Amino acid sequence: MLEFMGNMRRTHYCGTLRKTNEGEEVTVCGFVQRQRNLGQLIFVDVRDRTGIVQLSFDDTTEKSIFEKANATRSEFVVIAKGIVKIRSSINKEIPTGEIEIAVNEYKILSTAETPPFEIVENSNVKEELRCKYRYLDLRRPDLQRNIIMRHKIAKVTRDYFDENGFIEIETPMLIKSTPEGARDYLVPSRLYHGECYALPQSPQIYKQLLMVSGFDKYMQIARCFRDEDLRADRQPEFTQIDLEMSFVDTEDVLAVGEGYIKRLFKEILDVDVKLPLPRMTFADAMNFYGSDKPDLRFDMKITDLSDIVKDSGFGVFKGAIENGGSVRAICAKDAVDTYTRKNIDRLTESAKGIGAKGLAWVRLTDEGIASSFAKFISEDEMNAIIARCEAEKGDVIVIVADKDKVTLPTLGALRLEMANKLDIIPKDEYNLVWITEMPFFEYNDETDSWDAMHHPFTAPLDECIQYLESDPAKVKAKAYDLVMNGTEMSSGSIRITNPDLQKKMFNALGLSEQEAQEKFGFLTDAFKYGAPPHGGMGIGLDRLCMIMLKCESLRDVVAFPKMQNARDLMSESPAVCDEQQIKDLGIKFEE
RNA sequence: GGCCCGGUAGUUCAGUUGGUUAGAACGCUAGCCUGUCACGCUAGAGGUCACGAGUUCGAGUCUCGUUCGGGUCGCCA
Numbered sequence: 095m096l097e098f099m100g101n102m103r104r105t106h107y108c109g110t111l112r113k114t115n116e117g118e119e120v121t122v123c124g125f126v127q128r129q130r131n132l133g134q135l136i137f138v139d140v141r142d143r144t145g146i147v148q149l150s151f152d153d154t155t156e157k158s159i160f161e162k163a164n165a166t167r168s169e170f171v172v173i174a175k176g177i178v179k180i181r182s183s184i185n186k187e188i189p190t191g192e193i194e195i196a197v198n199e200y201k202i203l204s205t206a207e208t209p210p211f212e213i214v215e216n217s218n219v220k221e222e223l224r225c226k227y228r229y230l231d232l233r234r235p236d237l238q239r240n241i242i243m244r245h246k247i248a249k250v251t252r253d254y255f256d257e258n259g260f261i262e263i264e265t266p267m268l269i270k271s272t273p274e275g276a277r278d279y280l281v282p283s284r285l286y287h288g289e290c291y292a293l294p295q296s297p298q299i300y301k302q303l304l305m306v307s308g309f310d311k312y313m314q315i316a317r318c319f320r321d322e323d324l325r326a327d328r329q330p331e332f333t334q335i336d337l338e339m340s341f342v343d344t345e346d347v348l349a350v351g352e353g354y355i356k357r358l359f360k361e362i363l364d365v366d367v368k369l370p371l372p373r374m375t376f377a378d379a380m381n382f383y384g385s386d387k388p389d390l391r392f393d394m395k396i397t398d399l400s401d402i403v404k405d406s407g408f409g410v411f412k413g414a415i416e417n418g419g420s421v422r423a424i425c426a427k428d429a430v431d432t433y434t435r436k437n438i439d440r441l442t443e444s445a446k447g448i449g450a451k452g453l454a455w456v457r458l459t460d461e462g463i464a465s466s467f468a469k470f471i472s473e474d475e476m477n478a479i480i481a482r483c484e485a486e487k488g489d490v491i492v493i494v495a496d497k498d499k500v501t502l503p504t505l506g507a508l509r510l511e512m513a514n515k516l517d518i519i520p521k522d523e524y525n526l527v528w529i530t531e532m533p534f535f536e537y538n539d540e541t542d543s544w545d546a547m548h549h550p551f552t553a554p555l556d557e558c559i560q561y562l563e564s565d566p567a568k569v570k571a572k573a574y575d576l577v578m579n580g581t582e583m584s585s586g587s588i589r590i591t592n593p594d595l596q597k598k599m600f601n602a603l604g605l606s607e608q609e610a611q612e613k614f615g616f617l618t619d620a621f622k623y624g625a626p627p628h629g630g631m632g633i634g635l636d637r638l639c640m641i642m643l644k645c646e647s648l649r650d651v652v653a654f655p656k657m658q659n660a661r662d663l664m665s666e667s668p669a670v671c672d673e674q675q676i677k678d679l680g681i682k683f684e685e
Numbered sequence: 686g687g688c689c690c691g692g693u694a695g696u697u698c699a700g701u702u703g704g705u706u707a708g709a710a711c712g713c714u715a716g717c718c719u720g721u722c723a724c725g726c727u728a729g730a731g732g733u734c735a736c737g738a739g740u741u742c743g744a745g746u747c748u749c750g751u752u753c754g755g756g757u758c759g760c761c762a
Binding site for chain 1: 757
């Protein structure tokens with residue numbers, strides 16, 4: 095039954111045929127979506143990446159061809175030549191629904207076993223199965239569309255940066271491990287036993303060196319690797335749109351980033367993005383949304399109640415404030431039916447999971463105020479809380495009392511959890527915001543020292559340099575994140591090029607001159623030979639695709655993703671290697 | 686590493702308080718059918734109830750462990 099293509103060649107993609115093609119002899123090929131056999135009349139739907147077209151076989155069809163059509167099953171690979179005809183009954187559901195191909199030459203190029211799941215749009219098959227048979231999952235029209243859109247996004251990206259004078263340069267995959275930040279994937283060296291390459295977490299150092307080399311504007315669609323645990327929006331290998339520019343300050347980089355976003359949204363989604371994009375300081379993001387990546391598609395701001403309850407009779411509130419913490423709240427509108435006692439208990443469990451000791455709450459029901467702490471505080475205080483939260487009948491207020499380090503992230507997480515449950519997040523909106531004035535250092539309780547919140551080449555704001563040694567908490571960075579619908583989409587900064595300042599930075603981070611030289615010497619050495627001021631950013635291509643295409647997971651926009659345990663169920667990697675390979679590398683595994 | 690959710694036919698699911706031979710839909714196979722397009726009709730095949738132990742007269746159902754998958758916290762400069 096199987097045949098070779100012979101001289102048959104495709105003239106059209108299936109989904110492109112229309113009634114304007116009537117009478118033409120065309121050849122299409124693809125996978126069989128479905129065969130409908132009516133006895134003396136057979137229809138075969140053929141699918142390729144552009145869509146589906148119907149083939150028809152009847153009593154005018156040559157007998158041997160009719161028999162092949164009869165034997166055709168789903169997912170067979172076929173090629174068919176025939177005349178485009180207007181259908182006697184039109185299918186309005188599909189773009190090719192007005193025509194069909196009356197076949198006069200037909201070959202089955204490959205048969206197919208019944209696939210483990212149907213190749214249809216919007217299938218809700220288990221993740222496990224989809225990933226094991228990823229090549230079949232990728233046949234599904236929605237995934238095909240996503241992957242093709244990703245290609246278009248990459249194309250617009252290259253066009254935009256090319257038109258703006260950027261040069262695409264590849265940087266190495268096998269590099270030196272710089273033990274900062276995320277865990278590196280290591281590649282043992284065969285030639286030098288005991289030594290390793292690392293896969294890049296980002297092309298950071300190389301792109302800065304390219305500025306020293308005078309390329310002035312660089313971009314790359316770069317593969318990056320981080321050996322950390324996965325999330326719906328985190329894969330161990332991912333792609334960044336990486337860029338760096340010389341002779342610029344923050345505003346110049348943001349302007350390029352904004353121009354890119356505007357162009358991309360227009361070309362890909364025909365959405366007009368208004369520029370300049372809104373900005374929010376890191377401090378405001380934390381104080382009002384409890385997150386450095388606030389989802390601003392809905393309101394529900396965090397409110398500070400500390401001054402109202404500081405003298406209240408409720409020990410939990412009073413105690414938190416006396417310990418230098420705060421009492422803060424969020425108010426969910428029309429939530430009283432959703433957040434029954436039972437659901438508030440569940441919410442309390444989530445809050446505890448995040449680090450809060452508990453949750454205080456107020457429910458404004460038709461029957462009056464119900465609250466977990468009403469008996470401990472005065473009526474005036476309760477009224478003040480309700481007024482401050484701008485709460486009305488039907489609303490639910492949840493309150494966390496603790497150190498800011500607990501109250502803010504907890505309420506930030508509850509805000510998202512409640513908004514999801516209440517279904518108040520507008521799904522068709524794209525909300526973009528720059529987060530600016532990022533803090534420079536982060537206090538590490540365990541080591542009792544200050545850690546860099548960014549890589550150590552990030553420049554401080556000019557006016558903050560004076561506090562570098564005296565008051566690290568006050569220092570803010572020339573760093574900026576672009577947040578889209580509550581997902582960190584991009585992160586960048588202006589870099590330090592002044593050797594004295596760089597020395598101070600290493601010093602403030604507790605890095606000795608020798609350590610700094612060992613880790614980053616080739617960069618600081620490079621700066622000695624003339625370093626233009628420069629800065630840039632990295633934009634997460636996978637996340638960008640995920641959000642623009644309204645997907646829930648990166649797995650919907652990455653062709654061959656890893657599972658949550660970092661495995662690939664299809665190829666079954668990672669896997670045990672050949673003994674000789676391991677021996678060549680001079681390494682040994684512990685039992 | 687912690688927490689939460691899940692695993693029943695090829696697929697998606699139902700399965701009552703622990704009680705006879707574990708069901709449905711779709712898919713698959715065969716037959717019939719000249720205008721279907723989620724074709725229709727008829728018949729049929731298809732199950733280690735994830736795996737292992739335990740409780741019980743009796744376990745898909747209860748308990749414990751393991752495993753696989755999802756979400757999340759830690760982690761992700």
